[in-house]
Amino acid sequence: MPTPRHHLNRQRRRQALADQPTAARAHTTVGLLTEPGSRPGRRPAVEPARETTGAPAEEATDDRPAATRATKGGARGLAPLVVLCVLTLLLGGFAGWAHSRAGELRDDPARGNTALTDLARTSEIKGQTAAAVAALFSYDHADTGPFERAGKTLLTGRAVDQHRTLFGGVLAQAARQKTVITTTVTDSAVERVDGDRARVLVYADQSSVSTAGTGGTGGKRQPKAQDQGVYAGAMFALDVVRRDGRWIVENIDTFGR
Known part of the structure; x- marks a missing residue:
């Protein structure tokens, strides 16, 4: 006859025995995750593992972004180098052109002209030349001293003969006609x-007036009524040279007149 103890053991x-199938199923679920008979709900856990172990196609897919990033990074690294090379070429070309141009300017004879840069000397030349022209091209029959001194002190080189030629005919008549020539x-x-x-x-204005009289009462001579004087403008060029601190005339260019 069963006792309570036997009943408890039974x-x-x-x-x-009732719990054994549950444990077996739990064991099967844990140990067979990769089997085809696994439940669909477990597949997401399997697929990441396969991606980790790596199939060839999946590995190629993973490698493409890395290669693309490497290519873009290399392009970004080369861009500043290319820009620097281009700037170097441009600056080198400009430096060569500037050096060549500077040499041309230094070799150009016109660059030795300081007429516009040395204003003090230019003003000095203009002032002394104007005074020389007034003295060399003005003549008073009653006082020939200034004219003669100007010819001796303000002329040099070819200008001596040129000045004499210009006034040769005038001086021959000046004493007889008592001519006064004024040049400004x-x-x-x-x-x-x-x-x-x-x-x-x-540029100069020149006047020539004859003061020879026609005679008159009381021994006084009167100017000729018909002599109203001659007025004319003149344009010529002078080559001047600095001697002993002043500018004197070396050449008179009347432009073929």
Whole structure:
């Protein structure tokens, strides 16, 4: 006859037998995750593991972004180098052109002209040339001293003979007609200054009046009624040279007249 103790043991065995299928199923679920018979809900856990172990196609897919990033990074690294090379070439070309241009300017004879840069010397030349023209091209029959002194002190080189030629015919008649010639510089321009030499373009007004009288009462001579004087403008160029601190005329250019 079963006792309560036997009954309790029987209940325990039945409980153990009832729990055995559950444990087996749980064990099967844990140990067979990769089997085809696994439940669909477990597939997401399997697929990441396969991605980690890596199939060839999946590895190629993973490698493409890295290669793309490497290419873009290399392009970004090369861009500043390319820009620097281009700037170097441009600056080198400009430096070569500037050096060549500077050499041309230094070799150009016109660059030795200081007429526009040395204003003090240019003003000095204009002032002394105007005074020289007034003295050299003015003549008074009653007082020839200033004219003669100007010819001796303000002329040099070819200008001596040129001045004599210009006044040769005038002086022959000046004593007889008692001529007074007055020359005034109205404007001038320094065309070139090269050291102690310069070229000056001169504009001048010139008047010539004869004071020979026709006679009159009381021994007084009167000017000729018909002599109203001659007035004319003149334009010529003078080459001047600096000697002993002053500018004197070396050449008279009347432009073929």
